Amino acid sequence: MIKFLGFRKRKHGDSAAGSETARHDHERRQFRAVLESINATRIPDRLKILDEFLTVELHITLADMLEFIKVGGNHDYDLEFLRETMEMFCQCGFAQKNEFETQETTYEHHHLGEHHDHFICISCGLIREFRNSRLESLQLEIASGCNFHPLQHKMEIYGLCDACLSKREKNPPLSRTAVGEKVRVVEVVGGRQFQARMTAMGLNPGVLLEVINNNPAGPFIVAVQGTRLALDADMAQSVLVSHACRHKGDEDG
Numbered sequence: 557m558i559k560f561l562g563f564r565k566r567k568h569g570d571s572a573a574g575s576e577t578a579r580h581d582h583e584r585r586q587f588r589a590v591l592e593s594i595n596a597t598r599i600p601d602r603l604k605i606l607d608e609f610l611t612v613e614l615h616i617t618l619a620d621m622l623e624f625i626k627v628g629g630n631h632d633y634d635l636e637f638l639r640e641t642m643e644m645f646c647q648c649g650f651a652q653k654n655e656f657e658t659q660e661t662t663y664e665h666h667h668l669g670e671h672h673d674h675f676i677c678i679s680c681g682l683i684r685e686f687r688n689s690r691l692e693s694l695q696l697e698i699a700s701g702c703n704f705h706p707l708q709h710k711m712e713i714y715g716l717c718d719a720c721l722s723k724r725e726k727n728p729p730l731s732r733t734a735v736g737e738k739v740r741v742v743e744v745v746g747g748r749q750f751q752a753r754m755t756a757m758g759l760n761p762g763v764l765l766e767v768i769n770n771n772p773a774g775p776f777i778v779a780v781q782g783t784r785l786a787l788d789a790d791m792a793q794s795v796l797v798s799h800a801c802r803h804k805g806d807e808d809g
C-alpha cells in the first residue's frame with residue numbers, strides 16, 4: 557500500500573490545493589459533458605476512474621493505476637475497461653500517454669496550454685519533467701532556419717539520475733553498458749590468443765567505443781573507429797571499459 561502513496565498529491569497544508577480542487581471539478585464536469593455527448597457507456601464508473609486519476613501525481617502505468625484505484629478508491633475494475641477509459645481520457649484531452657523506450661506505457665495529466673519534456677533514467681526508470689523556454693524558442697528558431705513549421709514535439713532525454721550515476725560501476729564489462737553510451741577500453745581479459753583476436757578487431761586499451769545495441773535478443777554491436785563490430789557474449793563480457801562521458805560527481809581519471 558505504501559508504494560501507492562507516492563502517486564497521490566498532497567491534499568492538506570498545500571496552498572495550491574484549493575485551485576487544484578477547482579481545476580479537478582472543472583475537468584470532471586467537462587469529461588461528463590463529453591461522455592454524455594458521445595453516448596458513452598458506464599459513465600459513473602469512468603468518472604470514478606477520472607477522480608482517482610486526477611489525484612495521481614506524475615506518470616502511472618495501467619497496472620499501477622488499477623491497483624491504485626483498488627487500494628485508494630475501493631473500486632475493482634478489469635484491466636480492459638481501465639485501458640479503454642484511459643484511452644478515452646487521452647482522446648478527449650484529459651490525459652497524455654507516454655511510450656518511453658524500455659518502459660511500460662505511462663499516463664499523466666494533460667493540462668491544457670501547458671507543455672513539458674522528460675528526462676528518463678534508463679537504470680531505475682525515474683521520469684523527471686522539465687520546462688525550458690530558451691530550449692523551446694531555440695527549437696522554433698532551428699525549425700524556421702530549416703524551413704520547417706513544427707506543430708508539436710516531444711523531447712525525451714535518456715540517461716541516469718543522480719542516484720543511479722553515483723552507484724554506477726567504474727569499469728564494467730561492455731555487456732553491462734547502455735545503448736548510446738560512449739566508453740573507452742581499459743582492459744581485455746583473456747588468454748593470449750583471445751587478446752590477439754581482439755587486438756586484430758581494434759579493441760585495444762584506450763580505444764573509444766559507442767554501444768549501438770546490447771539487447772540480449774540481438775547481436776551486441778559496438779562502433780569502433782567508424783566500423784560496426786558484432787561481439788559475442790564472451791567478448792562483451794571480457795572487455796572492461798570506463799565511461800567516456802564525464803558527469804558532475806565523476807572522479808577524474
Ligand SMILES: [Zn+2]
Binds near residue numbers: 673710
Ligand atoms: Zn518541449
Ligand SMILES: [Zn+2]
Binds near residue numbers: 720
Ligand atoms: Zn535512476
Ligand SMILES: [Zn+2]
Binds near residue numbers: 664673674
Ligand atoms: Zn510528464
